[in-house]
Amino acid sequence: MKRLSIFVVTLVVLVSAPARAAEPAPVTTIPEGVVIGNVPVGGLTAEAATEYVRAQFALPLVVGYGTYVLEAPTESLAVPAVARAVQQALISSASTVVPLQVTVRKPALRAYIAEVSGRFARKPVDARLFLRQLKPWISPEKDGREIDRAAAESALSAALITGTRGPVVLKPKLIKARVTRKSFGPVVVIKRGVNSLSLYNGMRFVRSFGVATGQRQYPTPLGRFRVVVKWKNPWWYPPNSAWAKDLEPVPPGPGNPLGTRWMGISSPGVGIHGTPQPGSIGYSVSHGCIRMRIPDAEWLFNRVTVGTTVFIVSA
Secondary structure, eight states, X not given: OHHHHHHHXXXXXXXXXXXXXXXXXXXXXXXXXXXXXXXXXXXXXXXHHHHHHHXXXXXXXXXXXXXEEEEEOXXXXXXXXXXXXXXXXXXXXXXXXXXXXXXXXXXHHHHHHXXXXXXXXXXXXXXXXXXXXXXXXXXXXXXXXXXXXXXXXXXXXXXXXXXXOOOEEOOEEEEOOSSOSTTOOEEEEEETTTTEEEEEETTEEEEEEEOBEXXXXXXOOOEEEEEEEEEESOXXXXXXXXXXXXXXXXXXXXXXXXXXXXXXXXXXXXXXXXXXXXXXXXXXXXXSSXXXXXXXXXXXXXXXXXXXXXXXXXX
C-alpha cells in the first residue's frame, strides 16, 4: 500500500509540469552598407531586399532620340538574378558591393529597337527627273535616316546590365539617296516640231543638233523614253512595214541607212542614228527614227548610256 502512494504522487508531478515554449527563429538581415548592383540593401531582410531590388530594376529605362523621350520596358528586355544576389548579400561583410547578374533578352531587345526605328525612320528620296518648259528639271534628293541599331543594342544592353536608367541617347544613321542631282547624268530632249535634239548633263545644257524626224504617215512617237541599246557600225534590217517590202539587209558601210551608230530607244523600232543623207537634216522625212549627221551621232553615242532618258515633244 505504501508503494502505490509513492507512484501516484510521482505521476501527478510529471503530468502537471508546464511544457517549454518554442523559441522564435532569429531574424537575419543583410549587413550594413551592402549594395546589390547599385541598390543599397544593408539592414534589410532577404525578403525585403528581394522586393526592393526587383522594384528598382523594374524602373523604366529612359531612352532619348532627337527631341523625343521614350521609356523602354526594362522587365521585358532583361532578367536579373535577384535571388542569387540576395543570398550572396546575406553572407557578405559590411559595405560590400554584390554584383547583380543580368541576362539581356537579345531577341526582345532587337525587336524593341526595330519598333522604335520604324517609328522614326525616314526613307531616302531619290532625285527625280521631269520636263519643265521643255527643259530637264530634277527634284532635289533627300537623305534618309534610321536608328543605328548596332550602337543602340550596345548602349541599351550596357544600361540594362549596369542598372542605370538613362537617359540612353540613340544615334541616327544617315542613309544617302541613291540618285542625286549631281549624279543624274545625260538627258536628251528632242523637239519634233523644229527637228532639234539637245543634250543636257542633268539640268545643264551641253549642246544642240539639227535632226530629221518622222514624216506625217510615220511620225516619231511623243513621250518619255530611254536608250535601251547602243550599236557601233550596225547592220540595217528591213522593218516589218509596207515601205520596206522587198528590201534587203544592209551591212555596215558607207551606204548603211543607220550610218555608223545606232541608239535604240524604248519605243519599238525607233532609234537615234546617223544618216548618209545629211540633206534630210532639218526635215520630217524619216520613217519614225531620229536621224543625225554621222559625226554628230558619233559624238552623241559617246556621251549617252543605256538608260539615258529621252524626251520627245511636239514643240
